[in-house]
Amino acid sequence: MSSMSLWFSLTFVVIALLLSMWQKLGLEKEIAIGTVRCAVQLLAIGYVLQFVFHTDHPIYQALVIAMMIGVASWNASRRGDGLPGILWRVTASLTVTATLTMSLLLVLGLIKPTPQYLIPITGMIIGNSMIVAGLFLSHMKRETETARGEIEALLCLGANKKQAIHGVLKRAVKASMIPTFDTMKTIGLVQLPGTMTGMIIAGANPLEAVRYQILIMFAFSSSAAISAALISALAYSSWFTRESMLRP
Amino acid sequence: MASVLSLEHLGKQLPTQQHTWLFSDITVDIASPEITLIMGKSGQGKSTLLRLLGLLDTADDGTIRHLGKTPTEWGPEKWRMSVSYVAQQPVMLPGSVEDNLRAVSRLHKRPFETELARTWMEAVGLGEMDWSKQAAQLSGGERQRVALVRSLLLHPTVLLLDEVTASLDTISKRATEELLVDLHRREGTTLLWITHDWEQARAVGQRIWFLAGGRLLEDSPADRFFEGPQTQEAQEFLSAHLVQKEDAPCLP
Numbered sequence: 191m192s193s194m195s196l197w198f199s200l201t202f203v204v205i206a207l208l209l210s211m212w213q214k215l216g217l218e219k220e221i222a223i224g225t226v227r228c229a230v231q232l233l234a235i236g237y238v239l240q241f242v243f244h245t246d247h248p249i250y251q252a253l254v255i256a257m258m259i260g261v262a263s264w265n266a267s268r269r270g271d272g273l274p275g276i277l278w279r280v281t282a283s284l285t286v287t288a289t290l291t292m293s294l295l296l297v298l299g300l301i302k303p304t305p306q307y308l309i310p311i312t313g314m315i316i317g318n319s320m321i322v323a324g325l326f327l328s329h330m331k332r333e334t335e336t337a338r339g340e341i342e343a344l345l346c347l348g349a350n351k352k353q354a355i356h357g358v359l360k361r362a363v364k365a366s367m368i369p370t371f372d373t374m375k376t377i378g379l380v381q382l383p384g385t386m387t388g389m390i391i392a393g394a395n396p397l398e399a400v401r402y403q404i405l406i407m408f409a410f411s412s413s414a415a416i417s418a419a420l421i422s423a424l425a426y427s428s429w430f431t432r433e434s435m436l437r438p
Numbered sequence: 439m440a441s442v443l444s445l446e447h448l449g450k451q452l453p454t455q456q457h458t459w460l461f462s463d464i465t466v467d468i469a470s471p472e473i474t475l476i477m478g479k480s481g482q483g484k485s486t487l488l489r490l491l492g493l494l495d496t497a498d499d500g501t502i503r504h505l506g507k508t509p510t511e512w513g514p515e516k517w518r519m520s521v522s523y524v525a526q527q528p529v530m531l532p533g534s535v536e537d538n539l540r541a542v543s544r545l546h547k548r549p550f551e552t553e554l555a556r557t558w559m560e561a562v563g564l565g566e567m568d569w570s571k572q573a574a575q576l577s578g579g580e581r582q583r584v585a586l587v588r589s590l591l592l593h594p595t596v597l598l599l600d601e602v603t604a605s606l607d608t609i610s611k612r613a614t615e616e617l618l619v620d621l622h623r624r625e626g627t628t629l630l631w632i633t634h635d636w637e638q639a640r641a642v643g644q645r646i647w648f649l650a651g652g653r654l655l656e657d658s659p660a661d662r663f664f665e666g667p668q669t670q671e672a673q674e675f676l677s678a679h680l681v682q683k684e685d686a687p688c689l690p
Contacts, residue, residue: 339529348519
């Protein structure tokens, strides 16, 4: 793709801007910031990846993955604003999820241990886990408020924190995982997902591209389950004080 | 022997206005098992006081002890098993009436006391209730009694009762009062009971705590409180009730 073509792609942003102005949506600033950030971030990561692939040194690959985990953790933990220690809990669950899933992919020989495979696939796993963790925290916040009476009734019967919040936790874990499995059900029928599209555009055989997409989706199912289980196990106590009282 | 419950300089600030006390400096002791009724106008912090004692809320000042030990020394779960709060608005756990009654057995892996549960359900006027009925379908009064029996099966040393008979008809209310008084006599359960019902306070109360102006103004034997309250506020509270009672229309 030439630089000129890239500039022409701004036409789509101009359409969004014009629609926002015409409908008086007041989204012009958001669209402008989004456009600049999207372009700068992607160009930056493009240069970084070029450098990392070129040098082929594990330390740089680890740094890129650490940055991905850091940004994803910060983003997901914003859903749990006000909960003590939520950032490190999300970071831990994303790190473990990424490590376990990637280890499994490598041990089973499903991907090659090269930065070209490791970095993009780890990024996708982290991204999906970030969505799961963010959804879990949002659902937990809402559910805990709705089921406050139920949790306190259980505490009054001598339940420990885990027993008291178990019902809420189960509902939140389920709700955070549903989008991943819903996507699996409609994938290929509604939209052609990123990996597959990218490979096809780059000239790969569509059947080869589909194989990789299936691999990614299956990896997502396990990473969604692992990250939901981990974040729920690590974070449920954040809703209680040290004296096992439900936070106001 | 250590007191059943002791409160030392207990205070709670208003959640919305820091440094404004809902109540403060409550120092009182329940040396041996008894039935204490907590009275006072609405908004004096009676429910909050019970929630502090049930470890559902944090005090901003002071300490509480149960049988000589603080909540930290007990551990929150053990404390709540011994000092159990029964809410004014009873919340049913998901599932059937039986699921609710079995909650304590399930949580603490104890055998379910079926006969005792049946006896107590009968005592509160729910002998005919179908235990397989969904708890969410119960009326307010039924919920209140099921929630009470659910807590009684915990066999706590202290029961913190927050207007637990408020939504009951006269017959069910009397039956529930009798059960609780009987429990106190037979098992030595201490009852700390918020009520706005004067007949109830006179009938079952051995001692009255009267809260007003953010303070525990009276801690007296029930007879003495109703015959001659010590403070101006309690006297006004009593006379307001008498006026209210005289003004009440007589039903045919």
